[in-house]
Structures are given as C-alpha cells and as structure tokens.
Amino acid sequence: MSTETAHDTHAEHGMSTRGYIGIAVILAAITALEVSTYYVDFGPLFLPALLIMMVVKFFMVVSYFMHLKFDNKLFSWLFYAGLFLAVGVYVAALGTFHFFIR
Amino acid sequence: MVLPATGTQSGHHMAEVATHDAHVTSTGLSNVKLGMWLFLGSECLLFGGLISTYMLYRGRVSAGPTPEQIYDIPFTSVSSFVLLMSSLTMVLAVSAAQKKDDRGTNLWLAVTALLGATFVGGQVYEFTAFYNEGLGFTTSLFGSSFYTLTGFHGVHVTVGIIMLMALVAINKRSKVPGSKSETVEMIGLYWHFVDIVWIIIFTLVYLIPV
Numbered sequence: 150m151s152t153e154t155a156h157d158t159h160a161e162h163g164m165s166t167r168g169y170i171g172i173a174v175i176l177a178a179i180t181a182l183e184v185s186t187y188y189v190d191f192g193p194l195f196l197p198a199l200l201i202m203m204v205v206k207f208f209m210v211v212s213y214f215m216h217l218k219f220d221n222k223l224f225s226w227l228f229y230a231g232l233f234l235a236v237g238v239y240v241a242a243l244g245t246f247h248f249f250i251r
Numbered sequence: 252m253v254l255p256a257t258g259t260q261s262g263h264h265m266a267e268v269a270t271h272d273a274h275v276t277s278t279g280l281s282n283v284k285l286g287m288w289l290f291l292g293s294e295c296l297l298f299g300g301l302i303s304t305y306m307l308y309r310g311r312v313s314a315g316p317t318p319e320q321i322y323d324i325p326f327t328s329v330s331s332f333v334l335l336m337s338s339l340t341m342v343l344a345v346s347a348a349q350k351k352d353d354r355g356t357n358l359w360l361a362v363t364a365l366l367g368a369t370f371v372g373g374q375v376y377e378f379t380a381f382y383n384e385g386l387g388f389t390t391s392l393f394g395s396s397f398y399t400l401t402g403f404h405g406v407h408v409t410v411g412i413i414m415l416m417a418l419v420a421i422n423k424r425s426k427v428p429g430s431k432s433e434t435v436e437m438i439g440l441y442w443h444f445v446d447i448v449w450i451i452i453f454t455l456v457y458l459i460p461v
Contacts, residue, residue, distance in 0.1 A: 163342075166343065187458060202454070211447060214338050214443050227289050231291070231294070231295040238299065239302070242303055243303055
C-alpha cells in the first residue's frame with residue numbers, strides 16, 4: 150500500500166500567473182474571432198471554423214485552467230469517459246432523427 | 252476508499268498527516284477530487300442531453316419568434332466574455348490558495364462570484380427581453396428547449412456563485428475544514444465546468460444559425 154497521502158499528491162501544480170493570463174488572452178482572442186463570424190462571411194469555412202474554435206477553447210480550459218494536463222491521468226480518464234460517452238450517445242441519437250442530413 | 256495509515260509511518264509523520272487532515276487512499280489520490288471528476292463526467296451526459304434536444308427542436312417554431320429574430324449576439328458575446336474571464340479569476344484564486352495567500356484567495360473568489368453574478372444578471376435580462384418579445388416557455392418547441400438548456404446552465408452558475416460566496420465567508424473565519432487549497436480547487440473545477448459548457452452553448456445555440 151502506498152504511504153503517499155492524498156494531501157501529498159495534491160501538490161502545487163499548473164502554471165504561473167503569467168501563464169494563466171496568457172491562456173486567458175488566447176481564449177479571448179478566439180472568442181473575438183468566433184463573434185466575427187457573425188459579421189463577416191466565412192463562406193464554406195464558417196461551420197468547421199466555429200466548431201474547431203469551440204473545441205480548442207474547450208480543451209484549453211480543461212487542460213490548463215482545470216489542470217488535467219498536469220494532473221494524474223486517472224482524473225482525465227474519469228472526465229473524458231463521461232465526455233466521449235455523452236458525445237457518442239447523443240451523436241447517435243441525433244443521427245437517428247436524421248439531424249445531420251437535413 | 253479511505254484507508255488507515257500503515258504501521259511503517261513514523262509518529263511524526265502521523266502527526267503531520269493529522270495536522271493536514273489528509274488521508275491515505277488506495278490510489279494515492281484525493282478521493283474528493285476523484286469524486287468531483289466523476290461528477291463532472293456525469294454532468295457531460297446531462298448537458299449533452301439538453302444540448303441535443305435543443306439542436307433537434309431549434310427549428311421547430313409553430314408560434315412566436317424564431318432564433319434569428321430574437322437572439323442578441325453582441326449582448327450574449329459580452330456575457331460570454333465575462334464568464335470566460337471568470338475562469339481566469341477562479342484559477343488565480345486556486346493559485347493563491349496553493350500559495351497560502353488568504354487575502355488573494357478571498358479577493359479572486361469574490362471577483363469570480365461578481366463576474367458570475369454579472370453573467371446571471373445578463374441571462375435574467377435576456378430571458379425577460381425574450382418573454383416580452385413573445386417567447387414563453389410553452390410558445391414553441393424552440394422556446395421550451397432553449398429555456399430548459401440555458402436555464403439549467405444558469406442554475407449551475409448560480410449554485411457556483413453561492414459556493415464561492417460561502418467559501419469566502421468561511422475562509423474569512425478560518426474555518427475551512429481539511430485542505431483549504433483542495434476545497435478551493437474543487438469549487439474551481441465546478442466553476443470551470445460551467446464555463447466550458449457555456450463555450451459549447453455559445454457556439455451551437457447562438458452562433459450557428461438554424
């Protein structure tokens with residue numbers, strides 16, 4: 150049995166204050182770009198660009214602000230299991246209702 | 252599962268463990284943190300269901316205004332930005348708590364609560380404006396699914412604000428039980444989660460037209 154305590158493993162981790170501010174600036178810039186798609190015609194790139202920006206923002210917050218990138222992999226497994234189960238189940242459900250071919 | 256400390260540990264170490272109110276666990280990880288990540292994983296299923304329902308019903312407008320007629324993108328963009336920035340202040344609160352900086356922790360927690368309250372205030376304003384423009388909860392399938400999805404999210408943010416304010420009040424009296432930095436981090440995880448859910452809602456609900 151490990152004699153390591155939960156408190157010990159909960160050591161300081163993550164980034165410096167400057168790093169967090171840098172991530173926030175990138176997130177703000179991506180949000181501004183997202184909003185610009187409402188005013189500027191991106192043509193066929195509109196939908197993929199928006200979805201990619203959404204996914205990038207999502208994983209930046211999860212990885213850096215929620216520290217999953219620096220934390221034990223078990224936490225990642227628990228969260229991503231729920232996330233990917235949800236994505237799989239609901240993409241299948243939407244497909245059943247012909248959502249993607251309308 | 253919390254297991255008792257082994258006999259190989261010295262008395263000094265045992266006292267240290269008791270002082271920090273930490274536990275030896277079978278994984279070597281905090282059970283509280285494991286539980287929180289499991290909870291957040293299950294919340295993905297809850298919000299996935301609500302978002303999918305909205306995506307199916309957003310074009311079903313038998314009466315009342317359509318999404319294009321009613322959404323105020325500039326206004327929602329500002330409230331989205333406010334919520335996004337509250338994630339920064341939250342992570343600064345966690346960082347301050349890990350450095351045992353009580354003043355900084357309380358300050359950033361309070362700022363996070365204030366930004367969250369601004370977001371919820373914006374949502375109340377939005378709901379009121381939509382209702383006045385003819386979109387009630389039972390007006391159309393679009394209205395029902397929209398209010399259910401964004402309402403559930405708003406309730407989550409409100410619960411987060413209550414937790415943040417309660418933590419500030421308890422921390423000011425120095426009565427946070429267990430590891431203070433871990434408590435702040437757990438509330439932080441919940442707060443960031445409501446932020447990432449809004450990242451998805453903002454794109455799928457507001458920015459992508461029907």
